[in-house]
Every structure is written in C-alpha cells, then in structure tokens.
Amino acid sequence: MxxxxxxxxxxxxxxxxMEAKPAGALKIAFWSPASQQDVSGGEKLYLLTDRxxxxxxxxxxxxxxxxxxTAGTQMVEKLMTNIAAGTPPEAAYFDRFIVPSWAAExxxxxxxxxxxxxxxxxxxxxxxAWQEATWQGQLxxxxxxxxxxxxxxxxxxxxxxxxxPDEKAFPTSIEExxxxxxxxxxxxxxxxxxxxxxxxxxxxxxxxxxxxxxxHFYDPDTLEVTFNDPKIVAACEWLLSYADKYGIENVESFxxxxxxxxxxxxxxxxxxxxxxxxxxxxxxKRWGPDINYGVVPMPWPEGGRAATWxxxxxxxxxxxxxxxxxxWEFISWMGAPEQVHWFCKETSHIPTQTAHAEDPVYVExxxxxxxxxxxxxxxxxxxxxxxxxxxxxxxxxxxLIIHGQKTPQEAMDDITEEAxxxxxxxx
Amino acid sequence: xxxxxLETLRVxxxxxxxxxxxxxxxxxxxxxxxxxxxxPVVASLYYSFTEYSVxxxxxxxxxxxxxxxxxxxxxxxxxxxxxxxxxxxxxxxLGIIVGxxxxxxxxxxxxxxxxxxxxxFLPVLIPDVAMAILWIWVFNSQYGIVNTLLWQLFHIQxxxxxxxxxxxxxxxxxxxxxxxxxxxxxxxxxLQDVPQSLYDAAEVDGANALQKTWHVxxxxxxxxxxxxxxxxxxxxxxxxxxxxxxxxxxxRPGQSLFFYAMYLYRNAFAFFKMGVxxxxxxxxxxxxxxxxxxxxxxxxxxxxxxxEEAR
Numbered sequence: 001m002x003x004x005x006x007x008x009x010x011x012x013x014x015x016x017x018m019e020a021k022p023a024g025a026l027k028i029a030f031w032s033p034a035s036q037q038d039v040s041g042g043e044k045l046y047l048l049t050d051r052x053x054x055x056x057x058x059x060x061x062x063x064x065x066x067x068x069x070t071a072g073t074q075m076v077e078k079l080m081t082n083i084a085a086g087t088p089p090e091a092a093y094f095d096r097f098i099v100p101s102w103a104a105e106x107x108x109x110x111x112x113x114x115x116x117x118x119x120x121x122x123x124x125x126x127x128x129a130w131q132e133a134t135w136q137g138q139l140x141x142x143x144x145x146x147x148x149x150x151x152x153x154x155x156x157x158x159x160x161x162x163x164x165p166d167e168k169a170f171p172t173s174i175e176e177x178x179x180x181x182x183x184x185x186x187x188x189x190x191x192x193x194x195x196x197x198x199x200x201x202x203x204x205x206x207x208x209x210x211x212x213x214x215x216h217f218y219d220p221d222t223l224e225v226t227f228n229d230p231k232i233v234a235a236c237e238w239l240l241s242y243a244d245k246y247g248i249e250n251v252e253s254f255x256x257x258x259x260x261x262x263x264x265x266x267x268x269x270x271x272x273x274x275x276x277x278x279x280x281x282x283x284x285k286r287w288g289p290d291i292n293y294g295v296v297p298m299p300w301p302e303g304g305r306a307a308t309w310x311x312x313x314x315x316x317x318x319x320x321x322x323x324x325x326x327x328w329e330f331i332s333w334m335g336a337p338e339q340v341h342w343f344c345k346e347t348s349h350i351p352t353q354t355a356h357a358e359d360p361v362y363v364e365x366x367x368x369x370x371x372x373x374x375x376x377x378x379x380x381x382x383x384x385x386x387x388x389x390x391x392x393x394x395x396x397x398x399x400l401i402i403h404g405q406k407t408p409q410e411a412m413d414d415i416t417e418e419a420x421x422x423x424x425x426x427x
Numbered sequence: 428x429x430x431x432x433l434e435t436l437r438v439x440x441x442x443x444x445x446x447x448x449x450x451x452x453x454x455x456x457x458x459x460x461x462x463x464x465x466x467p468v469v470a471s472l473y474y475s476f477t478e479y480s481v482x483x484x485x486x487x488x489x490x491x492x493x494x495x496x497x498x499x500x501x502x503x504x505x506x507x508x509x510x511x512x513x514x515x516x517x518x519x520x521l522g523i524i525v526g527x528x529x530x531x532x533x534x535x536x537x538x539x540x541x542x543x544x545x546x547x548f549l550p551v552l553i554p555d556v557a558m559a560i561l562w563i564w565v566f567n568s569q570y571g572i573v574n575t576l577l578w579q580l581f582h583i584q585x586x587x588x589x590x591x592x593x594x595x596x597x598x599x600x601x602x603x604x605x606x607x608x609x610x611x612x613x614x615x616x617x618l619q620d621v622p623q624s625l626y627d628a629a630e631v632d633g634a635n636a637l638q639k640t641w642h643v644x645x646x647x648x649x650x651x652x653x654x655x656x657x658x659x660x661x662x663x664x665x666x667x668x669x670x671x672x673x674x675x676x677x678x679r680p681g682q683s684l685f686f687y688a689m690y691l692y693r694n695a696f697a698f699f700k701m702g703v704x705x706x707x708x709x710x711x712x713x714x715x716x717x718x719x720x721x722x723x724x725x726x727x728x729x730x731x732x733x734x735e736e737a738r
Contacts, residue, residue, distance in 0.1 A: 070676065070696070077696050084481050105482035105699060143690060252590035252680060253568035389698055395678060403592050403681030425478075 018093035025061040029089035082423035086317035090327035096314040103135040104385035109317040128380035129352035142335030143352035146312035157272040177299040184272040206394040209235035218382040225419035226411040236408030243402040278371040310378035475705035493706035519659040530614030548608040559672035592681035597671035617651040
C-alpha cells in the first residue's frame with residue numbers, strides 16, 4: 001500500500017497570504033494588475049488591503065486578486081469579460097486614463113452621488129486627475145496616485161564631452177539640445193558605443209513631445225481629437241530627424257541592448273540623456289547609486305513650453321458589482337488621502353490630492369522637486385472614450401514614422417480621422 | 428415475413444438503445460462542442476455584422492460595413508494580411524524542403540540514429556513563449572550569439588535581425604524552421620513505408636541515388652507532404668504567439684511583424700471592436716478555405732497514392 005503522505009504545508013509566498021476570512025464577514029474582491037511581488041506598487045496595495053481587513057474584522061473581508069494586463073495593451077481581459085458576463089468584482093485598481101473609455105461603454109459604476117455624500121470634491125484633486133476620472137460630468141473613479149516626466153542626464157558624461165553639467169546651465173532650446181546630444185554620442189566604427197539621446201526610449205511617447213512642442217491633442221470644448229495639430233506634426237518631424245541623422249537601423253540595433261533594472265540604458269552607461277518618469281529616481285537608487293545625474297524639463301522649440309504629462313491609477317467599482325455598498329466602503333477608504341499618501345511615500349509616487357502633494361517629503365530629493373514643480377502644468381492624456389485607442393495609436397504611429405512607413409502628417413491625419421469617427425457614437 | 432419484421436423490430440430496439448447509450452456517453456463531448464465551438468462560431472458570424480464592444484451588451488446591426496471597412500479602408504488590415512501571407516508563402520515551402528531533407532538524413536542507417544531523431548524533435552516540446560524569449564536573445568543585434576559568431580568567425584557585421592523591418596520577417600521564418608521536427612516525424616514514418624521493391628526495380632533500371640530520390644522517394648511521400656502543406660497553411664496564417672511575445676503585441680519594427688491574428692486580437696480585446704474582430708476571423712476563415720481548396724484541386728496532379736497504380 002502506498003503510505004499516505006501528510007498534507008503538504010502550504011508554501012508561504014512573499015508577502016504572506018492573508019489569513020483566512022473570519023467567519024461571518026462579507027467577502028468581496030479587489031482586482032489589481034499590480035503584482036503582490038512588486039515592491040514599488042502591488043505589495044503596498046496589498047498591505048493596504050490587509051490593513052482594511054484588520055479594521056473591518058468580522059464585517060468585511062477584501063480579497064486582493066492579481067489580474068495581469070496583456071503586453072501591449074492596457075486591458076485586463078479578465079475584468080472585461082467578467083463585466084460582460086455580469087460577474088465582476090466589487091472593486092478594481094484601474095489605469096486612470098482609460099476610465100472614460102470604460103465609462104462610456106457603461107462598464108463602471110457612476111459614483112458621483114456617493115462621492116458627493118462623502119464630501120469628496122473636485123477641488124481636492126489636481127485638475128488632470130479629476131478629468132481622467134470623469135466622463136460627461138459624472139465621476140466613475142477615485143483618483144489614486146500620479147507621476148510625471150522630465151529629462152534625466154548623466155553629469156559625468158557631460159564633463160567628458162566638455163559640457164556644463166549644471167542644471168542651471170542646461171539649455172532650454174531644442175536646437176542646442178540636439179547639438180549636445182550629438183556631442184555626447186560616441187561611435188566605435190559603424191557601431192554606437194554610447195548615444196547622447198534617443199527620443200523614443202524611456203517615456204518618449206508622442207504625447208511627451210506633442211505637449212513640449214506646444215501642441216493640443218484634443219479640444220476640451222468640442223471633444224474633437226486634434227492629433228494633426230501642426231505643432232504635434234512638427235514634434236513627429238523632429239523624431240524623424242533623429243531617425244535620419246543617426247540611421248534608424250543602427251539606433252534600433254543599438255537599443256536592443258537596453259533592458260530592465262541594471263540594464264536600463266542610463267544605468268548601463270549606454271545613454272547620456274533620457275526622457276523618463278519620476279519613478280526612475282527609485283531605480284537610480286537601486287541600480288545606479290553611483291551615477292551623478294541631473295533632472296531638467298525637456299527643452300522645447302520656439303512656440304513650445306516646459307511641459308510634462310501625468311499618469312497614475314484610480315480605484316473603481318465595476319458595473320454590476322454584486323455588493324455596491326461594500327465596494328464603495330472599500331474604494332472610498334482606499335482612495336482617501338491617508339491611504340494614498342502612505343502609498344505614495346512608500347513607492348515614490350505623488351498623491352492626486354493637492355493638499356497632500358504639498359507635503360515636504362515629496363520635495364526632499366532635489367531631483368523629485370523638479371517633477372513636483374512641473375506638476376501644476378502637467379497635461380493628461382485626452383480623457384475621452386477613445387483614450388485607450390489613442391494610446392495604442394500613438395505608440396504605433398511613432399514606430400511607423402521612425403521607420404519611414406508613414407510621414408508624420410499622414411500618421412497624424414490617420415489617427416485624427418479614425419479617432420473622430422469613433423467619437424461620433426459618444427457625442 | 429412475420430419472423431423478419433420481428434427481427435428488425437428487435438434489432439431496431441437494440442439499435443435504439445445503443446444509440447441512446449452512444450449519445451449518452453458522447454454527451455460530454457457533444458455538449459462541449461455545442462457550447463464551446465458551435466455556439467461561438469455561429470455567434471461570431473452574427474457579431475461580424477454588428478457593432479459590439481463586449482463591455483456594452485447592446486449590439487448594433489451594421490450589415491456588411493465591418494467587412495467593407497476592413498477590406499477597402501483599413502491599411503493596417505492590409506498590412507497585417509500581407510505580413511501573414513508573406514510568412515505563409517515563405518515558411519511553408521521552406522519548412523517542407525528542410526523537413527523532408529532532415530527526414531531523409533535521419534532515415535539513413537547510421538549509428539546513433541535514434542539520438543539524432545530525438546534531437547530534431549526536442550524543440551517541438553518547448554512552449555512557444557519560452558522559445559520566443561530565447562530567440563530574442565539569439566538574434567539580439569548587440570549581444571546575440573548569431574551576430575557575435577558572424578563577427579568572430581567571418582568578420583561580418585550582422586544585420587539588426589528583429590530590430591530591422593527588412594530582416595524581421597525573414598528572421599521569424601528562420602525561427603519557424605526550428606520546430607520542423609513535428610513534420611519530420613511524419614516524413615520519417617512515410618519514408619519507411621516506401622517499398623524496397625521500388626528501389627530494387629530502380630536499381631535494376633540503372634537509376635542513381637538522385638534519380639531514386641526524385642522518381643521513387645519523393646512521389647511516394649507526397650501524401651504526407653500534402654498533409655503538411657494543408658496543416659501549414661492553416662497554422663501559418665494564424666501565426667500569433669511568437670510574434671506577439673517578441674514585439675510586445677505591437678508588431679514593431681514598423682509594423683513588420685504585425686500579423687493578422689495579432690490585429691484581430693487587438694481589435695477584440697484592446698479596442699472594444701468585437702464585431703470587427705469577428706469579421707476579421709471570418710475573412711481569415713474564407714482565405715484559409717480558398718487556399719486549402721486550391722491546394723486540394725491541384726493535388727490530383729502531384730499527390731501520388733500507392734493504391735492508384737492502375738490508373
């Protein structure tokens with residue numbers, strides 16, 4: 001006879017699984033695409049959930065469920081199909097800029113009334129954060145954290161190339177910047193050893209440069225998409241000029257050496273400057289503690305401006321959630337300033353509530369101060385039902401432009417036409 | 428007469444009972460095929476004529492416009508179809524040539540035959556996603572083993588492979604050859620079925636090795652080549668996983684690796700266009716159907732079945 005082996009002890013994952021739900025408590029689910037293993041996000045959300053459960057012992061128990069997004073999209077298919085099937089969770093952690101896309105399809109619960117009753121006001125938040133959480137004046141999400149973007153540069157490389165590494169001396173004109181990038185580039189035979197700047201690495205999306213060039217991606221009054229704004233087209237031309245100047249194939253081959261963590265291009269000494277988000281400060285601490293770097297706003301051409309854009313997440317109640325009250329109880333607690341503030345401090349993000357963003361903790365680091373100073377002028381991606389489409393479209397357009405498959409004008413006209421066609425059904 | 432009808436009655440009763448049990452035992456499968464295959468197929472045909480976002484249960488009937496927009500107005504559709512057809516046109520014949528070639532070599536009576544056969548089959552067992560990640564590194568233009576070897580052995584500066592729109596499709600076609608082992612197994616089985624008597628007869632007629640291969644071996648394995656050709660058409664036009672993983676879903680560089688199935692997936696699950704995606708699925712079905720029918724039509728001219736000698 002086979003001897004029965006004793007039941008195997010459950011392996012305790014890191015962080016440990018929550019204790020089993022206490023008897024009598026109502027169990028609800030919180031779906032999040034942030035993995036519990038992710039120290040700069042998911043883990044902290046998980047700990048918050050745990051704290052909520054402790055406070056509501058015997059009444060309410062929230063289960064943190066990790067639901068990954070698919071590469072190349074911002075979509076959580078599992079959430080989408082569960083909403084369609086009428087079996088969604090009570091709460092979800094949600095990329096804020098696609099709130100209008102889902103809200104317009106009737107997939108999120110309108111929390112305008114609930115928020116008003118709880119005393120949650122528009123004035124408490126950065127304007128972009130509130131805009132992204134609403135559609136047609138109704139609120140569908142509670143803004144959570146935010147982030148913004150600027151230019152990082154390696155001061156040692158500047159000294160090597162005979163450039164002034166001081167932030168105050170950093171040029172604001174794009175022409176000077178382009179010349180610097182060329183000066184910083186080091187070639188070895190036909191190959192690059194190091195490049196000064198690659199516009200499409202890091203956070204160098206079309207959005208980033210479109211705003212820096214002074215363009216407008218949509219008209220907030222008519223809700224018309226205006227990707228073919230001449231200034232945005234000019235920004236695309238500038239991207240293309242880098243592809244032509246350095247040879248797109250050479251740059252792309254070179255960029256294949258870029259990876260994550262210690263292989264990030266600035267950590268691995270492959271790039272001297274990169275446009276990226278404020279979370280990179282944490283990355284530098286971990287993967288490039290010896291790198292002496294500076295942060296400045298991205299230089300701009302004539303007619304442009306020192307711009308940035310902010311992203312961030314939110315908490316929502318999917319439409320058709322079995323227990324609306326419990327869902328609200330949880331997301332209103334999660335989205336409350338106290339929790340958001342704690343999360344942001346732990347993960348070097350920024351709270352969407354203006355009062356808390358003023359906390360000196362966010363400007364202690366001089367690098368982070370640059371981001372905080374830019375935040376009041378931060379743009380957000382068009383808070384429209386086509387926001388999700390536009391994100392993918394601008395990624396795709398950038399790729400087509402730099403590889404010469406479409407001219408900047410063609411690419412921007414195509415997006416504008418398609419997006420406005422899609423918008424028709426919502427207006 | 429009476430006896431006969433009684434007999435048929437009894438037989439039919441047994442037959443009926445057999446039928447009942449037959450259906451009963453097959454019912455899990457029947458239910459499965461109705462719920463998970465037949466229903467979705469029929470539903471997708473209906474969705475293809477509607478504007479359907481999945482999130483919103485309301486389906487607006489739009490007639491043929493999903494189809495006409497895709498075919499006449501959508502250049503991403505055309506580009507993705509071109510990419511998939513390009514992949515099929517090159518990867519299938521190459522796969523057959525390499526597959527038959529390897530099978531012939533593995534069929535030689537040499538020492539360690541079983542070991543070689545195992546080695547050639549092994550890659551088939553590796554999951555697509557793991558394989559894709561592996562290939563990304565093999566073809567990495569900076570650190571990849573291919574370019575490193577090219578440089579160290581021949582002083583050739585290798586191309587950008589997956590980083591270059593010109594090279595990316597040839598690169599994935601090259602990758603597809605790595606899993607040719609599946610087909611090799613079927614070619615091998617068929618090679619071993621070629622009757623020795625035919626070779627003996629060819630020998631008597633004074634045929635050399637090349638003539639024997641061309642006039643005996645190849646014709647005798649055409650049914651298996653035919654089978655692999657059909658499977659290849661179906662499989663390669665649906666090419667998805669490896670390209671999706673390599674490009675993170677957006678088919679870069681320059682959309683050169685944006686294949687038909689990737690665009691379909693993106694429309695369905697990223698752009699809330701389930702209706703359009705359904706239409707794409709049906710267009711693909713028709714393309715595959717036509718390609719397969721054409722191949723079937725021509726098969727009488729080149730596929731040789733041993734039993735048809737008398738013809």
